[in-house]
Amino acid sequence: MTEQAEQTGTGPEGAGESSEHGESLLTVLLALGANTAIAVAKLLAGLLTGSAAMLSEAAHSAADCGTELFLLTALRRSARPADRSHPFGYGKERYFWSLLAAVSIFTAGALFSLYQGVHTLTGNPEEHQDVLVAYLVLAAAAVLESISLTQAIRQVRGEKTKDDLPLLQYLRRSDDPTVKTVLYEDSAALLGLLFAFGGIGLTQLTGSQTWDGIASLLIGLLLVLVAYLLGRTNMNLLIGRQADPRLVFAVRDRLAAQPEVEVVVDLLTMLTGTDRVLVCARLDFDDAVNTAELERACVRIDNELRQEFPDLDEIFLEPVPRNDPELRARVRARYGPSQLGQPSGPA
Incomplete structure (x- = not known):
């Protein structure tokens, strides 16, 4: 017996989802605006000063711009409603485009920064000129990155408070990769600015380009992480x-x-998107319940679950015997030696 219902996006659930989508969009747009301005400024400063660390930071910010474009695509495409070809919706597109954002950070930012570092340490680096320009750009970038990071932190704090989770657990369990991506990249950006400032400053003090190369390598390794x-x-x-x-x-x-x-014989859940969960429950019903009563019970249970747990997007209820040996073996293989009906998946 299977009962399904389609979320329409109206009412309190739809309003909450729309609000969270809007805040994620604001977070990404702020990050995109900040990183675009920062990337241009860092590139000009890097060309003027000849600093490998500044050029690495320019690549870092350019990679972040590409990341935000991927995240905007993720937000737009994942919001499409379910259709015939995708009956569970397009929620997982957010994960796909966010994965491409991670690849962008690695290819456009990390590899270039590592190359600049190696080239500076092993080649013939340029002498630094107009170092004051680099310091001014780094200071301005720190201000803009802080604005973007503040918005990301504000959203993370609100969501972790709603989920009643400590920060690290929230970051590990969160099913919204967009805000996590902005939080990570802005935090890395501020740390990268510190590396660049230290590399340029130590190079100016000692006259050795080694520090500039080391700073570039540290920026690259940070982006790899x-x-x-x-x-x-x-x-x-x-x-x-x-x-x-x-x-x-x-x-x-x-x-x-x-x-x-x-008895709840088996319970399967899967994230089909941000704040969207598919549930498949295999239940041993009372043998005294007839077919008509079973149908009405499934409809009632479906409605009650949706009202109590707004994240449930699709619900499947399947009557099964509790003593089926093959089913019991599959449940044991999935959850280990724990008692049937007591699922314990990874946190």
């Missing part, structure tokens, strides 16, 4: 990660409390 963290996050979401364990356990308990349900 950011690209890896974002790539791993989006890979897990694309593969099909389960919902927040707290939601899984709450849905299980709600199902187990239904008068017609004797």
Whole structure:
């Protein structure tokens, strides 16, 4: 027995989702505007001063601009409603484009920065000129990056408070890669500015270009780390990660409390987009329930779950016998030796 319903995006649920989408859009647009101005300024400063660290920072900001364009595409395309060819919607497009953003950070930013660092340390680097220009650009970039980062932090704080999670757990469990990407790249940008400032300053003080090359290498390695963290996050979401364990356990308990349900035999969940969860529950119903009562019970349970858990997008309820050996073996293989009906997936 399967019961499905389609979310229309109206009412409180739709309003909340629209509000979160709008805030994510604002966060990305602020980051794009800041990084565009910063990239141009850093490039001019790098050409004027001959600093490898400044050129690496210019590549860093250019990569960030590409990242924001990918994120804007992710927000727009993932919001399309379900259709015949994609009955579960396009929510996972947000993960795909965010993964491309991580690749952009690596290819356009990290590799160029590493090349600049190696070239400066092993080649014939240019002497620094007009160093004051570099300092002014770095200071202006720090101000703009701070504005963008403040918006990202504000959104993260609001969402982690709503989810009642510590910051690190929220970042690990969040199913919205757009705001996480902006948060990571802006944090890396400020740290990269510190590296560039230190490299240019030490080069000016010592007269050795080695510090400029080291700063460029550090910027490249920082971007490699950011690209890896974002790539791993989006890979897990694309593969099909389960919902927040707290939601899984709450849905299980709600199902187990239904008068017609004797045992929750199996419970599968998967994120199909940001704040969108697919649920498949295999239930052993009371044998005294007839077909008509079973149908009405499934409709009622579906409605109750949607009202209590707004993130549930598609719900499938399947009657199964609790003692089916093949099903029991599959559940044990998935969740380990834990008791049937007590799913415990990764956090």
